Each structure stands twice: as structure tokens, then as C-alpha cells.
Amino acid sequence: QGKFTLLRDTRTDGSFxxxxxxxxxxxxxxxxxxxxxxxSFSHYNIVAQxxxxxxxxxxxxxxxVFLEGLKSCLDLLFGEEEQPGQxxxxxxxxGSTSDLRALFDFVRVSLTPADGDSWKGPVLLVDxxxxxxxxxxxxxxxxxxxxxxxxxxxxxxxxxxxxxVHSNEDSEDEENELVVNSLCHHSDLILWAEGLATxxxxxxxxxxxxxxxxxxxxxxxxxxxQIYQYKIQDRNVTFFARGLSAAVL
Amino acid sequence: xxxxxxxxxxLYSNLLFKYFLAEGVVCGHDLFVASAKEHPDNxxxxxxxxxxxxxxxxxxxxxxxxxxxxxxxxSMKIAWRYQNLPKMEASPTTYTKFxxxxxxxxxxxxxxxxxxxxxxxxxxxxxxxxxxxxxCKMNSGYARLLQSIQxxxxxxxxxxxxxxxKQRNVLRIGIQSLGSILWGDDVCCSDTPEDxxxxxxxxxxxxxxxxKSLSACIITVPAHLIQNxxxxxxxxxxxxxxxxxxxxxxxxxxxxxxxxxxxxxxxxHQIPRLNSLICDVSDTKDLAxxxxxxLFTIERLHLPPDLSDTVSRASKQxxxxxxxxxxxxxxxxxxxxxxxxx
Numbered sequence: 298q299g300k301f302t303l304l305r306d307t308r309t310d311g312s313f314x315x316x317x318x319x320x321x322x323x324x325x326x327x328x329x330x331x332x333x334x335x336x337s338f339s340h341y342n343i344v345a346q347x348x349x350x351x352x353x354x355x356x357x358x359x360x361x362v363f364l365e366g367l368k369s370c371l372d373l374l375f376g377e378e379e380q381p382g383q384x385x386x387x388x389x390x391x392g393s394t395s396d397l398r399a400l401f402d403f404v405r406v407s408l409t410p411a412d413g414d415s416w417k418g419p420v421l422l423v424d425x426x427x428x429x430x431x432x433x434x435x436x437x438x439x440x441x442x443x444x445x446x447x448x449x450x451x452x453x454x455x456x457x458x459x460x461x462v463h464s465n466e467d468s469e470d471e472e473n474e475l476v477v478n479s480l481c482h483h484s485d486l487i488l489w490a491e492g493l494a495t496x497x498x499x500x501x502x503x504x505x506x507x508x509x510x511x512x513x514x515x516x517x518x519x520x521x522x523q524i525y526q527y528k529i530q531d532r533n534v535t536f537f538a539r540g541l542s543a544a545v546l
Numbered sequence: 547x548x549x550x551x552x553x554x555x556x557l558y559s560n561l562l563f564k565y566f567l568a569e570g571v572v573c574g575h576d577l578f579v580a581s582a583k584e585h586p587d588n589x590x591x592x593x594x595x596x597x598x599x600x601x602x603x604x605x606x607x608x609x610x611x612x613x614x615x616x617x618x619x620x621s622m623k624i625a626w627r628y629q630n631l632p633k634m635e636a637s638p639t640t641y642t643k644f645x646x647x648x649x650x651x652x653x654x655x656x657x658x659x660x661x662x663x664x665x666x667x668x669x670x671x672x673x674x675x676x677x678x679x680x681x682c683k684m685n686s687g688y689a690r691l692l693q694s695i696q697x698x699x700x701x702x703x704x705x706x707x708x709x710x711x712k713q714r715n716v717l718r719i720g721i722q723s724l725g726s727i728l729w730g731d732d733v734c735c736s737d738t739p740e741d742x743x744x745x746x747x748x749x750x751x752x753x754x755x756x757x758k759s760l761s762a763c764i765i766t767v768p769a770h771l772i773q774n775x776x777x778x779x780x781x782x783x784x785x786x787x788x789x790x791x792x793x794x795x796x797x798x799x800x801x802x803x804x805x806x807x808x809x810x811x812x813x814x815h816q817i818p819r820l821n822s823l824i825c826d827v828s829d830t831k832d833l834a835x836x837x838x839x840x841l842f843t844i845e846r847l848h849l850p851p852d853l854s855d856t857v858s859r860a861s862k863q864x865x866x867x868x869x870x871x872x873x874x875x876x877x878x879x880x881x882x883x884x885x886x887x888x
Binding site: 465 | 750758775776780
């Protein structure tokens with residue numbers, strides 16, 4: 298409860314973690330607000346069906362609030378004039394405001410429990426945060442947005458927040474690195490998917506570092522780091538200790 | 547969204563671009579061509595002509611005959627590890643079910659070109675129109691292009707908005723040299739461009755349009771000119787597939803004997819991972835391309851055999867000959883070539 302999880306990927310695609318968390322929380326009966334900025338609804342739906350969850354059904358029952366960033370953006374740019382009572386969550390795109398307040402309001406409204414809601418704790422899932430920088434949001438605005446979300450979802454509503462960011466080791470994208478480093482300092486749990494340092498391999502798709510930031514909550518504690526390697530299959534991801542992939546044994 | 551990094555002189559990426567459009571014509575898809583460099587009419591006049599199965603067989607006749615005469619079932623004696631590698635066919639005849647092949651030396655006939663509906667966007671002709679969509683601080687050239695694409699998609703019903711239309715078709719969009727100075731974007735000229743977000747915003751909106759409709763898009767970008775690497779990283783993130791072409795013209799690799807048979811390398815930076823957890827990962831990542839007189843081929847990068855000074859020096863033709871045999875699947879052990887006798 299009240300945890301902030303950071304999903305991070307380097308030299309590889311960490312979106313399998315997003316799919317995992319989405320189906321995990323939906324199966325657990327939580328109310329999920331999914332801010333999907335990079336892919337369409339049908340993409341997530343098809344993968345979720347392979348993992349055993351139906352997003353369409355969850356959406357209908359009100360368990361899932363899905364913000365499809367691509368569609369929202371098109372509506373904002375090509376649609377008719379917006380109604381005064383319903384500002385678009387991606388309003389910062391039109392340049393009228395430079396902060397992500399509209400997006401935060403959307404998140405807050407969707408996760409505030411309504412009467413008659415019997416879902417367990419709220420969850421905010423964001424895929425992925427680095428896109429906001431590409432769309433012109435300032436790093437400070439992004440960090441403010443995350444901060445507001447944490448206060449509102451983790452502290453007030455006792456829910457969880459899971460956010461995906463991309464990063465590269467020798468990246469020249471300073472804004473992105475700034476956001477990622479700042480988020481790392483404030484996360485309770487970091488799942489860091491990396492491509493193998495030795496290059497591409499067919500049987501081991503990458504390595505995942507799990508960092509439990511115990512030092513965040515208690516002063517004297519050390520962070521716990523665990524490293525596994527993984528291979529992604531069609532419906533599943535298998536994890537194993539380093540060097541012990543099935544191809545080698 | 548296929549994002550292609552252009553090679554230095556744009557020769558080969560142009561070719562790839564034309565292949566994409568030509569495939570659209572042959573499959574009967576609608577085309578949308580946008581460019582700021584040359585008029586789309588001219589681009590369409592220069593599409594390569596499609597190869598039909600029988601003509602191709604004839605062309606390859608002597609080459610194929612030489613290769614097929616070897617018995618592939620011979621087990622290899624020395625390089626026996628290679629036997630387990632899948633045989634990579636040099637001739638594409640077995641793959642004609644998916645995609646078509648094109649003859650680069652011939653132009654597509656005008657009748658074939660006219661058989662599909664195509665739309666064009668030439669930036670310098672469109673400059674007089676003001677963009678109607680809400681500008682979001684994007685470069686006006688890009689804004690106009692997006693508006694044009696959106697208009698075509700909704701008018702022609704590619705987004706399923708017209709329920710009357712029973713036969714749904716695919717729209718192939720080709721955008722040439724995006725990001726170059728001709729589009730009014732200085733991202734290729736300076737390290738700190740005036741508007742760092744125009745290109746990425748454009749790609750995001752384009753991605754939205756593509757996801758919403760039955761269309762596919764190829765973009766070529768002179769990536770070697772973009773100084774700001776942060777933008778390239780963001781752009782890679784926003785595209786489904788990123789391919790880079792590196793040609794050897796003018797670089798030190800041109801004279802390097804390792805790359806003798808090829809005209810350049812193909813770098814696949816990213817492959818699409820759509821609708822599933824995994825992506826279609828191929829076995830090898832070293833690809834090179836070559837432009838023969840009639841064909842543009844992409845094949846696995848093979849090093850020619852390493853002959854040390856102690857072995858009798860082979861003539862240039864022999865070396866090329868054995869490399870060709872090697873690239874046809876390691877099936878033939880260069881039987882009969884004297885210089886490989888140990």
C-alpha cells in the first residue's frame with residue numbers, strides 16, 4: 298500500500314513489465330487508472346488477453362480507466378472545440394498551459410472512489426513518462442505531476458503508483474536523465490530491465506535488477522539489490538539466475 | 547511507423563523509399579507521398595518495375611544453375627558446424643508469396659502507376675494554405691502535412707469512419723527527408739535547434755493517426771546531420787521500427803577488403819513489438835546491402851575467406867566467386883576452387 302514503483306529500461310524494451318503490472322492489479326481487484334501514452338488500447342488488450350485478463354470488460358465495469366494518449370492527442374488537435382467542463386487531459390500540448398495539471402486532475406478524478414465502488418486500493422500506471430518530455434513538457438512539470446500523483450494516490454488514497462521510464466547509460470538526453478534520476482531517489486521499488494552488456498542473445502533477452510529501497514523509509518537500512526535474467530515468451534516471462542538460462546543447462 | 551536513417555548521400559534510402567511505394571502500387575494500396583525535396587510526381591515516375599517470377603528465373607539462370615548443381619546434402623567435412631545454420635537463399639524465388647521483387651534498372655509503367663489512387667504533398671506548393679488545426683507550437687510545415695494526412699484518412703475512409711465503404715484498403719504513406727532544412731526545421735543544422743520538440747510532436751501525432759487507421763508509413767530522415775542525439779533517442783522511442791543505412795561511399799570502409807562485395811550496412815535499431823509480449827527477433831543482426839545492376843539486396847554480412855600470405859594468392863575474381871558461394875548458404879564448400887585447398 299502506498300508504494301511508488303519505478304520501471305526503468307535501458308537498451309531494451311521494458312514494456313513487458315507494464316503488461317504484467319496491469320494484469321496483476323486488475324486480477325487483484327484494484328481500481329486502475331492507466332495512462333497509456335505510447336500504444337493503442339487494442340495493443341494492450343490483445344496482450345492482456347494472452348495473460349488472462351480482459352481490458353474491455355474491466356473498462357465496462359468501471360475497474361479500469363484508460364487514457365489513450367494517442368487518441369486524446371488527435372481529438373485535441375483535430376477535434377471540434379472542447380466543452381468547457383471537460384478539458385482534455387493532454388491540454389499542455391496546445392500550448393495554453395505549460396504544466397500537467399489537467400492530466401493530474403484526470404488521474405485524481407478517476408481514482409477517487411465513487412459511491413458504490415467496491416474495488417480495493419487504487420493504482421496509477423503510466424506508460425511511459427519519457428514521452429511527455431518528447432511532447433514538450435518541461436522536466437520540472439513532469440516531476441511536479443508525479444509528485445502530485447504520489448501525494449494524492451499513495452498518501453491520501455493509500456494506493457500504488459507504477460511508472461515506466463526509458464534511460465540510456467551514455468544518453469545525451471539530459472532532461473530525461475534528470476527526471477529518471479530524480480524518480481529513482483523517490484521510489485520504493487525499482488525494476489530495471491537492461492539489455493545484456495555482451496550484446497544480443499536469443500535465449501536471454503535481458504537482465505532485470507530489482508532494487509528494494511529500504512533506505513527510503515528507514516534511515517539505517519541498506520537497499521536490497523537482486524539481479525535475474527529473463528526470457529520473454531508469448532504468454533509468459535521466465536526468470537532465472539544469471540548464467541543459468543535453459544539454453545545453457 | 548518505419549523510421550529510416552538515411553545514408554550520407556541519400557542514394558540507398560531513396561531506393562528503399564521507392565521500393566515501399568512500388569510495393570504499394572503492386573498490391574493495389576493507396577499511396578500518399580510527401581516531400582519537400584522533389585515533387586511527388588517525379589518520385590512516382592521513378593518507381594522500379596516489378597519483377598515477375600519467370601523473367602527473374604531467366605535472369606538468374608546461369609548463377610542459379612551453378613549454385614544448384616552442388617549437392618546440398620553433402621555433409622561438410624571441415625566446417626561441419628556450419629551445417630546447422632539455415633541455408634540462406636540468395637535467390638528469392640521461394641519467397642514470392644510475400645512481397646514482390648523489383649528491377650531497379652527499369653521504371654514502372656505509367657499504366658501500373660495510374661491503377662492506384664495516390665495523393666501527394668509537396669511542401670512548396672502547400673505553403674500558401676494556412677493550417678486549420680490548432681497549432682501546438684509545431685513547425686508549420688509539419689502541421690500542414692499532418693493536416694493533409696488527417697484529411698485524406700478521414701475523407702477516404704481509412705479510419706473506418708465511412709460504414710458504406712465495404713472494401714477497405716490500406717494507405718501507404720511515404721515521407722521523404724523529414725527533419726531536413728527544407729521542411730523549415732533546423733534540427734539538422736544546429737546543436738541547439740530553435741524548437742526541439744517539433745519533430746517529436748509530429749511523430750507522436752503521426753503515430754496516433756497511423757494507429758487509428760489502416761495505414762503504414764515510412765519516413766526517411768537524414769539522421770547523420772542531426773547533431774542533437776537526445777532528439778534521435780526520443781525519435782527512436784516514438785517509432786515502431788528503426789532502420790539505419792550506412793553506405794560505404796566516401797568512407798574508409800569502401801576500400802576495406804572485408805566489405806568488398808557490399809555497398810553498405812543495414813543497422814536494425816528497433817523492431818516493432820505490437821500486440822504481443824515478444825517481437826520477431828531474427829538470428830542475426832549483421833546485415834549488409836548491395837546494389838547490383840538490377841537488384842537491391844539485403845543479406846547477412848559474410849566475411850570473405852581470410853587468406854594468409856602463405857597460401858597462394860588468389861586473384862580478385864576468385865575471391866569474389868567464393869564469397870558468393872559462401873553467401874548462398876554455406877552449402878557448397880567452395881568445391882573446386884583451388885585456393886581453398888589446404
